[in-house]
Amino acid sequence: MVFRVEVSEAEKFVHSGFDNLKAALSQFIGELPEFKSAKDSKKCEELLSRELMKEIEEVEKRMEKEVEDVKSPQRTHKNEKR
Numbered sequence: 001m002v003f004r005v006e007v008s009e010a011e012k013f014v015h016s017g018f019d020n021l022k023a024a025l026s027q028f029i030g031e032l033p034e035f036k037s038a039k040d041s042k043k044c045e046e047l048l049s050r051e052l053m054k055e056i057e058e059v060e061k062r063m064e065k066e067v068e069d070v071k072s073p074q075r076t077h078k079n080e081k082r
Contacts, residue, residue: 003070006066006069006070007070009066009069010063010066010067010069010070013062013063013066014063014066017059017062017063018059020055020059021052021055021056021059024048024051024052024055025052027048028048028049028051028052031044031048
């Protein structure tokens with residue numbers, strides 16, 4: 001039973017994480033045509049690139065945690081409140 005709960009939580013997180021990445025990427029693409037100059041474009045590209053990388057790193061970190069929870073559900077489930 002605990003294993004199913006952990007797998008379900010991990011699955012929900014994976015979907016949520018990728019939804020967040022899709023939204024961030026969509027925002028990035030949506031803002032590209034608004035640039036008035038190459039300088040503005042480069043600044044915004046760098047900013048959005050950093051934001052995307054941060055989001056990817058957060059998703060990766062959380063996915064690793066969820067995988068560990070699936071590998072050892074009783075230990076993490078007892079010690080952690082969600």
